[in-house]
Amino acid sequence: METTLAALAPAEARARFRSGERVPTSGWADGFAQANLVSVPREAAYDLLLFCQRNPKPCPLLDVTEPGSWTTPLAPGADLRLDLPGYRVWQDGRLVDEPTDVRGWWADDLVTFLLGCSFTFETALLEAGVPVRHLEQGRNVPMYRTVRECRPAGRLSGPLVVSMRPVPSELVPTAVQVTALVPAVHGAPVHVGNPASLGIDDLDTPDYGDPVEVRPGEVPVFWACGVTPQAVIEQARLPFAVTHAPGHMFVTDLADADLRRAG
Template sequence: MSAVDDAALSPSALTPAQARERFRGGVVRPTAGWAAGCAQANLLAVPRDWAFEVLLFAQRNPKPCPVLGVLDAGETAGPLLPGGDIRTDVPQYVVYEHGREVARPVDATAYWRDDLVTFLLGCSFTFEDALMAEGIRVAHIDQGVNVPMYRTSRRCEPVGRLSGPLVVSMRPVPADRGADAVRITSRYPAVHGAPVHVGDPAGLGIADLAAPDYGDAVRIAPGEIPVFWACGVTPQAAVVESRPPFAISHAPGHMLVTDARDSSYQVP
């Protein structure tokens, strides 16, 4: 394929390597719908002396923090992004110092440290193709915005210095398809799996669906109900609360597009 043909491809038609090349080139946008059929991942990089607590936090809170891979200190590539570079291949990053956001670079190379251990966590974008294949529309893709995400009143199980609230993503689903949404996504436990809540957002301590903590609000059509999935932004909320000296994450909704296939995370 020529470079001209490659440039004309829609985001969904790109290979993961082509998507990551776009992001290295400066494209900044949410990744829902990119590289159809390929899994996406959340990113959290922390100093080595915090890595065990992050790993144990993920083990104790597997719904929001399913681990797909770990890059050891000094590693910047791995099986999920062969030939790639974790410092450049995400559309946008967030840099934290003592829990405070200090930068949102599109290239994290200048901020990277050799002692950073990088966790790649499952992302619910991975099961969206499966929802759409069974006729359940995905509002943020249809509306061209980032997925809405909310901090909840539910607490994650803490580990040592690390604690924080559960964060959820929300997708409106026709009321008569709610059970289908649960069935479809329950087959993807490595990327958050079945919803954690269906219906009244107050049950999660969410006061206003029109005011997400991360991402963008979406229109909810008549006859649709909000459905909430555990979200990989949960570790970022824990970083803000727990204040490690340094951390780097993806910007919410701006994921690592991996070479893994969605189907590889599907169970019977």
């Protein structure tokens, strides 16, 4: 009997990625939180930590490692250099490599930031009756740079990046309420319905990920996205950084339920 991707345990998903499988993680290991990864040298870590504090919607922090460490309490036994299905390596703000293993790029002073990912609330959306188009279409989620500027921190500044899901008009309030409950994975949408006012000219040409169909009676709903630091790394021409490849997330052992608000 074949195990569906949704039914995989997080460690099983990570083992497949460790063996080299390169695939977006939306729909994998249902019920467990996924995370964006950003690794920067210690000398840039204060600016990035402050950037996350000042921009909690795109950058909700789940964990920050000690310098050089590739482990996290979010997934004991995992190796952050191997267990994601795709990485991006950046030098002076330019993308220089897209490996599935970043051991060759690792350094003793790299501090790794794990940020909540909106894939985490897709199970809750489906349970509430809200369709998730990129899952239906077997694609990566579409992501867009916007004209909204993040609040800068030190040398770091750049545009807000958003993910988009088309939602039937009558279900927009449900989608807002369901996702508002989980601020640790971006929370409520930042924008509903008007791509142009975010500076998005054409939904069919996303800056990251794949386009998806928007059907009659649906409106595009935009959530803050953990790819934002990648746009910031580019703009700041940071000497060095490692990130996940958009949509190719770190699957943690943290249950979605652990992220629901308990203030």
